[in-house]
Amino acid sequence: MSNKESEKLRIGKEEELKVVGMHCATCSSTVSKSIKGVKGVKDANVNLASGIAKVEVENARLKDIVNAIRKAGYDVVTQKVSFKVDINPEDARKLEEKIEDIKGVIKASVNPTNGVILVEFNPYSITSDELAEEIYRKTGHKVTKVKSEVANKSEVHEMLKRLIIAWVFTIPTLYFQYSGLPLVALFTSIPVQFYAGLRYHLGAYRAFKNRTTNMDTLVSLSTNIAWFYSLYAVIVHQQTFFDVASLLVSFILIGKTLEAYLKERISVQITSLRNLKARLEDGRVINAEELKVGDKIIVKGGEVIPADGIVDEGKGEVNESIVTGESMPVKKGKGDAVIGGSTLISGYLKVYVTRTGERTYISQVVEAVNQAQTARLPIQNLVDKVSSVFTPVIIGVSALVFTVWKFLLGFSTEDALLFSVATLASACPCPFGLATPLAVLTSVNRLAKKGIIVRNGESLEILKKADTFIFDKTGTITEGKISVRGEGDKTAISYASAIEKMSNHPIAKAISSIPSSLEVKDFTEFPGSGVYGKVDGHDVIVGKRDFVLQNCEGDGKGDVLVCVDGKVTAWFYLEDKVRDDSVKVIDALKKMGKRIIIATGDNSENAEKVGKELEVDVIKGLSADEKAELVKNEVKKGRIVAFIGDGINDAIAIKEANVGIAISSGTDIAKYAGDIIIPKIGDLLTLLEYSRLTVRKIKENLAWAFGYNSILVPIAAGLLYPAIYLPPEYAALAMSMDSVAVSLWSLVKV
Numbered sequence: 001m002s003n004k005e006s007e008k009l010r011i012g013k014e015e016e017l018k019v020v021g022m023h024c025a026t027c028s029s030t031v032s033k034s035i036k037g038v039k040g041v042k043d044a045n046v047n048l049a050s051g052i053a054k055v056e057v058e059n060a061r062l063k064d065i066v067n068a069i070r071k072a073g074y075d076v077v078t079q080k081v082s083f084k085v086d087i088n089p090e091d092a093r094k095l096e097e098k099i100e101d102i103k104g105v106i107k108a109s110v111n112p113t114n115g116v117i118l119v120e121f122n123p124y125s126i127t128s129d130e131l132a133e134e135i136y137r138k139t140g141h142k143v144t145k146v147k148s149e150v151a152n153k154s155e156v157h158e159m160l161k162r163l164i165i166a167w168v169f170t171i172p173t174l175y176f177q178y179s180g181l182p183l184v185a186l187f188t189s190i191p192v193q194f195y196a197g198l199r200y201h202l203g204a205y206r207a208f209k210n211r212t213t214n215m216d217t218l219v220s221l222s223t224n225i226a227w228f229y230s231l232y233a234v235i236v237h238q239q240t241f242f243d244v245a246s247l248l249v250s251f252i253l254i255g256k257t258l259e260a261y262l263k264e265r266i267s268v269q270i271t272s273l274r275n276l277k278a279r280l281e282d283g284r285v286i287n288a289e290e291l292k293v294g295d296k297i298i299v300k301g302g303e304v305i306p307a308d309g310i311v312d313e314g315k316g317e318v319n320e321s322i323v324t325g326e327s328m329p330v331k332k333g334k335g336d337a338v339i340g341g342s343t344l345i346s347g348y349l350k351v352y353v354t355r356t357g358e359r360t361y362i363s364q365v366v367e368a369v370n371q372a373q374t375a376r377l378p379i380q381n382l383v384d385k386v387s388s389v390f391t392p393v394i395i396g397v398s399a400l401v402f403t404v405w406k407f408l409l410g411f412s413t414e415d416a417l418l419f420s421v422a423t424l425a426s427a428c429p430c431p432f433g434l435a436t437p438l439a440v441l442t443s444v445n446r447l448a449k450k451g452i453i454v455r456n457g458e459s460l461e462i463l464k465k466a467d468t469f470i471f472d473k474t475g476t477i478t479e480g481k482i483s484v485r486g487e488g489d490k491t492a493i494s495y496a497s498a499i500e501k502m503s504n505h506p507i508a509k510a511i512s513s514i515p516s517s518l519e520v521k522d523f524t525e526f527p528g529s530g531v532y533g534k535v536d537g538h539d540v541i542v543g544k545r546d547f548v549l550q551n552c553e554g555d556g557k558g559d560v561l562v563c564v565d566g567k568v569t570a571w572f573y574l575e576d577k578v579r580d581d582s583v584k585v586i587d588a589l590k591k592m593g594k595r596i597i598i599a600t601g602d603n604s605e606n607a608e609k610v611g612k613e614l615e616v617d618v619i620k621g622l623s624a625d626e627k628a629e630l631v632k633n634e635v636k637k638g639r640i641v642a643f644i645g646d647g648i649n650d651a652i653a654i655k656e657a658n659v660g661i662a663i664s665s666g667t668d669i670a671k672y673a674g675d676i677i678i679p680k681i682g683d684l685l686t687l688l689e690y691s692r693l694t695v696r697k698i699k700e701n702l703a704w705a706f707g708y709n710s711i712l713v714p715i716a717a718g719l720l721y722p723a724i725y726l727p728p729e730y731a732a733l734a735m736s737m738d739s740v741a742v743s744l745w746s747l748v749k750v
Contacts, residue, residue, distance in 0.1 A: 016124045017053045018077035034072035079123040083143035088214045090429045102134045140206040159257040166196035170246040177243040189242040197249040213391035222424035223248045247729030255736020262743035276306040295353045307340040308355035316347020368455045394427040401717045419718045426716035426731035431742040435701030438746035443694040451679045459659045459675035463691040472645035473600035478576040482510040488570030495535040496542045496562045559604035574604045581682030586614045599627045628652040708738045
């Protein structure tokens, strides 16, 4: 193994991982095999009692080992921490890679739009404080641990402070420069160059230390060339450019301050809901995160409800669109549940708090949205490749511009220098880094407001390409409220109702709704098949056709048979109504040319009836594993599969799909599997629309970035001189507006 390969190791010679979900020797054996199956793992010793897996490696990534354990059906105890960092968008990927090289780090996601790094790490290997120190040591970036992922406004305030200082000293610099007092201009330009512009010089230094280049390199290089050449010019009594250096910094700060403001505005659309204030019944106002279960809070019309709870007093209309996606207000009164993050449109409520902190619905939403915001879409790989060569190419072009103007066209050193500096100042790789995350950020936030929670931002791009949609039936396509229609001997039906009262199965509940007060003895349940019991002295079996006919004589129609004393005497037909919005969704998908399958565990005639009604292929009688196998086979065939289910029974199939979509019927989103959670099947169309819009927005943002640089750089290099000339300071202003344009365009919904 070479030294270079050795440096890329993300796990030391031995790592301890806490594995959860093991309950027998087979489990520990399975986990051990899964770890040893990872390339580069030398040995693994899994202790069932402690749940600790000791892993010896030669060359393997911790992320691959953790993924292998999770793929085997178990999980690993990890910790997540968010850091705030000052970073350029184009450096995000490099920083992620460097952090993932730190021992104990599983995954790092850098969000360049709000400067937040979300790191998942092994707490048995490193602490969050040690991690912060290690990040600084390896990358030069000083990070600050944040308690919440809400982007604070310190960046805007910091930028604004430097912007004011820049202009306070730039104006006198201009005055003295054009008054023939270059020595005084030198002194007035120092605060601009070395305080207001310090962040760019430090950024360029960090990039140099990490053997890379970025926007800071271009800004620092261009301003320093102008300033230090002017210093030389003062000594030898030649033309100086202190005005150019100062204006460069000042104009760039205008654009970058505006950009910082826009990024923060986009970032806090949802996350700000976590920072709600709560008014206690005694009149005190506290932060919502300080609330405790049992507190009583007062909510007035127009206010956002700060926590989950139950209405204790009062009445009002509440907008629950953040949970349900429905904008129509819902009436609430004493005893009704209310969800934090929803808005009391009118009225007055005293609410008894039932869930606080991270258990509240809005906290779960914020957490999910934060994770989605750090998504890295496949298209970003192309962007990273372009960004990595962009700055070196521009530096080369700038040198070429100086050579051409000075030595080929015979211009003076000062003029050639201005063209060269303008070229450096006009180019900006930042929009390339912002194009994707800003588009994802705006879509994720907008969807969250509609009650659609995107937990995996990458899924928005994949969903647009999905060609096969597999739906669970019960509770997804249908209402999930099974009704039964009985035929045959009425006494037998009454026996069946009595015996089914002993079971919790959904079909049993439907049958037991038929009135019966008979006593049941010797009840036995055969999971997945049926039930047996003695009713009124008779042996009664109720269950699936195959199960009943194996034990009884006779025949019968229907989905569930009733056998009394060895003979089939009655039967039930099951019915589950198709949701109205299911029809709309299926029709829309058909028009898009998508392949649609209904995969259901229901083996009744009703399943076929649903398929015929919707004119969709139905594969019935599938277990949860068989549904997952179906999805896996479709993926193996090269299809891009979206599976839509209720998130609990279909968890395995949802995980196997390219995009797993769970339908949430409650407020505890943490328990739902899937990349995306939608309140109801009808919201799938909204999701598909946003998937399309997100990908389109990314491409438009990239077109802005490429187009802007393609036009600006040649003009700054003097290609159209003397018809059109772009001085360095205006080139810098135009450059800084490139990122502003991308930010603004991300906010525009078209």
